[in-house]
Amino acid sequence: MRKIILDVDTGSDDAVAVMAALLAKDLKVEAICSTWGNLDIDHTTENTLRLIEAMGKGDEVPVYRGCAAPMAKFLCKDRLPLAIRPLMKDGKEVHMHEPELKLEKATIKEQDLPAPLFYIDYLLHAEEPVTLVEVGPLTSLGHALRIRPEIVKNIEEIVIMGGGDRVANCTPCAEFNIWADPEAAEIVATCGAKVTWVPLDATHAAYLTKKDCERFRAIGTFEANFAADLIEGRILAHTLGQPLAEPDAAAVHDPLCICYLIDPTVLKDVQPVEIHLGFYGVGEGETIVDRREGLITPNSYFAFDADRFKFCDILCDLFTY
Numbered sequence: 001m002r003k004i005i006l007d008v009d010t011g012s013d014d015a016v017a018v019m020a021a022l023l024a025k026d027l028k029v030e031a032i033c034s035t036w037g038n039l040d041i042d043h044t045t046e047n048t049l050r051l052i053e054a055m056g057k058g059d060e061v062p063v064y065r066g067c068a069a070p071m072a073k074f075l076c077k078d079r080l081p082l083a084i085r086p087l088m089k090d091g092k093e094v095h096m097h098e099p100e101l102k103l104e105k106a107t108i109k110e111q112d113l114p115a116p117l118f119y120i121d122y123l124l125h126a127e128e129p130v131t132l133v134e135v136g137p138l139t140s141l142g143h144a145l146r147i148r149p150e151i152v153k154n155i156e157e158i159v160i161m162g163g164g165d166r167v168a169n170c171t172p173c174a175e176f177n178i179w180a181d182p183e184a185a186e187i188v189a190t191c192g193a194k195v196t197w198v199p200l201d202a203t204h205a206a207y208l209t210k211k212d213c214e215r216f217r218a219i220g221t222f223e224a225n226f227a228a229d230l231i232e233g234r235i236l237a238h239t240l241g242q243p244l245a246e247p248d249a250a251a252v253h254d255p256l257c258i259c260y261l262i263d264p265t266v267l268k269d270v271q272p273v274e275i276h277l278g279f280y281g282v283g284e285g286e287t288i289v290d291r292r293e294g295l296i297t298p299n300s301y302f303a304f305d306a307d308r309f310k311f312c313d314i315l316c317d318l319f320t321y
């Protein structure tokens with residue numbers, strides 16, 4: 001059984017990732033760390049707690065609250081603000097991530113230890129290596145690695161949803177999780193662990209459609225129906241703001257990392273590359289993917305593509321129990 005720690009900014013697609021991870025029989029979720037990102041840290045923490053409680057797993061998985069802001073960028077007044085154009089439908093604003101998941105308020109509580117200290121404590125004392133699945137800004141892990149870089153010895157692999165080579169979303173050249181904290185991303189990318197990137201190139205190739213949501217609904221479990229609700233919301237937001245290869249489709253980024261752990265062949269065209277991140281100017285948050293043979297020292301595996309049919313099949317299997 002592979003042990004994982006999830007780091008999430010829940011978030012619509014994060015919620016699908018949390019459900020997938022908690023249902024995967026071959027994965028043991030040791031803990032979930034929340035981080036700021038899609039929403040502020042209060043909302044991402046509460047959403048995470050209410051989701052695991054709704055799944056009946058509130059006693060099984062501890063939740064650690066992560067950082068409320070990036071390591072450095074908000075201190076630098078000349079860094080680019082994020083230009084957000086509101087998405088409108090019939091006079092109403094449409095959000096990729098509603099502030100609150102439509103579930104009962106959580107009665108379970110987060111742990112006292114903050115996420116960066118949890119990483120340090122867990123990884124210093126782990127008896128076997130653990131895989132970290134990072135699907136939000138990398139702030140908490142960045143801090144932990146800065147304080148105790150030797151924790152890397154107990155990291156089996158870091159799977160990052162983030163970055164993009166030919167695809168960007170929040171600026172012309174940046175993906176959101178990396179744009180949100182490029183310094184933390186650089187620390188993680190260069191920490192010496194095995195790092196696998198699941199970037200926008202892969203997640204946009206693995207889009208899900210309304211038809212896929214119908215498949216989920218036919219399964220009928222709480223997780224299948226809730227995933228369909230969340231993905232249909234994302235389809236509307238994508239249609240208005242980021243149309244994909246097919247109409248009525250959405251990228252559902254974060255659970256692709258979980259599906260990769262279940263079946264690595266869901267990612268395609270995975271190549272060893274050297275990754276660094278852009279910090280300033282128009283290149284802020286850019287994933288600089290260097291694949292110049294003979295000139296680079298690879299620090300990462302980068303998925304340039306993914307199999308959308310396999311992705312949907314794996315999710316269906318997970319939601320069927």
Ligand code: BDR
Pocket residue numbers: 011012013014038135136161169175176177253254
């Ligand atoms: C990433 O940013 C967030 O909005 C999503 O949850 C995903 O992790 C995609 O750019």
Ligand code: CA
Pocket residue numbers: 008009010011013014037038135136254
């Ligand atoms: Ca996320």
